[in-house]
Amino acid sequence: MTVSEEYALAEMFRRFARQEFRGVSPRYEYLSELLAERPDLSSPLLAAVPGQRRAILYFAAVQYLLRTTAAGHPLGAYLPTLGGDREPDEGLGAALTDLAGDHHAELTELCATRTTQTNEARRTAGLRTGFGRAAAYAQGRPLHLVELGTSAGLLLIADRYACRYVGPDGRTETYGPAEAAEALTMTVRLRGPGWPDPAAAELTIADRVGVDLSPIDASDPVATDWLRACIWPEQVERLTRLEAALAEVARVRPRLVAGDMVRTLPALLAEVDPGTVPVVFASMALTYLDRADRRRLATVLAEVGAERDLTVVLSEASVAGAELFLDGRPAAAAPPGVIGAALLTVVSWRGGRADVEVLGRTDGHGSWLEWNPTRYAYAPPPA
Numbered sequence: 001m002t003v004s005e006e007y008a009l010a011e012m013f014r015r016f017a018r019q020e021f022r023g024v025s026p027r028y029e030y031l032s033e034l035l036a037e038r039p040d041l042s043s044p045l046l047a048a049v050p051g052q053r054r055a056i057l058y059f060a061a062v063q064y065l066l067r068t069t070a071a072g073h074p075l076g077a078y079l080p081t082l083g084g085d086r087e088p089d090e091g092l093g094a095a096l097t098d099l100a101g102d103h104h105a106e107l108t109e110l111c112a113t114r115t116t117q118t119n120e121a122r123r124t125a126g127l128r129t130g131f132g133r134a135a136a137y138a139q140g141r142p143l144h145l146v147e148l149g150t151s152a153g154l155l156l157i158a159d160r161y162a163c164r165y166v167g168p169d170g171r172t173e174t175y176g177p178a179e180a181a182e183a184l185t186m187t188v189r190l191r192g193p194g195w196p197d198p199a200a201a202e203l204t205i206a207d208r209v210g211v212d213l214s215p216i217d218a219s220d221p222v223a224t225d226w227l228r229a230c231i232w233p234e235q236v237e238r239l240t241r242l243e244a245a246l247a248e249v250a251r252v253r254p255r256l257v258a259g260d261m262v263r264t265l266p267a268l269l270a271e272v273d274p275g276t277v278p279v280v281f282a283s284m285a286l287t288y289l290d291r292a293d294r295r296r297l298a299t300v301l302a303e304v305g306a307e308r309d310l311t312v313v314l315s316e317a318s319v320a321g322a323e324l325f326l327d328g329r330p331a332a333a334a335p336p337g338v339i340g341a342a343l344l345t346v347v348s349w350r351g352g353r354a355d356v357e358v359l360g361r362t363d364g365h366g367s368w369l370e371w372n373p374t375r376y377a378y379a380p381p382p383a
Helices: 003-021 026-037 039-047 055-067 074-078 090-102 104-113 121-138 154-160 221-229 236-252 261-270 291-305
Strands: 143-148 162-166 172-175 185-191 205-212 255-258 277-283 310-316 342-350 353-362 368-376
Touching (some): 003 039, 003 055, 026 039, 026 055, 026 090, 039 055, 039 090, 055 074, 055 090, 055 104, 055 221, 090 104, 121 143, 121 154, 121 185, 121 277, 121 342, 121 353, 121 368, 143 154, 154 236, 205 261, 221 236, 261 277, 261 291, 291 310
Parallel strands (some): 143 205, 143 277, 162 185, 185 368, 205 255, 277 310
Antiparallel strands (some): 162 172, 310 342, 342 353, 353 368
């Protein structure tokens, strides 16, 4: 490990500890501070591609070991998602040190071959507002959903979930199928006075397809253990929601395609029936693309939009979402960090003309939504 690599890892773990995990995951915050001081423990992360060298990948690898080859290790006693109930103390750091030492090669292999796949079903409560906009623009034509970075396809079945919106004044509205079970009802708390009326739109989905480098079969308990490992340890309710969503996806069986999202997208869009409107969407996925691939994606979308009606719905940090269509200009209230917050952005081409609207801010796990629609002048990607 070079000095610069050691420094980069230390700074990354500190940033995650103080900006992402603080107030949300005390266990990951504690361990991130430890790893910032222990490059020998965090070095497996250097095997990951640069865009994946993040604390959440390292901890997912740790949890995956605790669910598989390291089951029963003392570290599991600290993680509620694994049934543990011990609060963070000095033993937590000692347990991680022991696990990382004994399983260094396995951690390295996981970091080298896996990617973060925190496909949180509750994100559909934010995405549904964008899909509502898409339905209005489609003027009665069915929607054809195309998800980038689909993981197991949990967000491709947004119309199968109910979405409950709770305002600061106590107003509560639920949209979507009335028969949805409570575990398939996504509750989001609203911030500010605005109300997300587009979420009430009826969604008619003609077809759905997702692309991912490593799509996960929702019916495969071994494969889905990686998704369980990606859940932060205190968020047991997310684990319950994941199990219910996986079961629903296994029933619907949306088509999942293995491939690079940018290079596979043109072929997927070419398959879309001309009587439907394609809706390309992503949630906390484009953040893992480098700048060149994001620009290529914006170009692909612009080329398709010039030929047919198309709507894009993104829940991404500004630099990986809205700014792609604003010539790099940050949108109002652009969110900091890589996970903590995102902008809900809708880009719609109708009759070859593009329109950009930022609907509001949300968090990476879809627990809150700040509704504040703002329109911007579209700027095409540079030639």
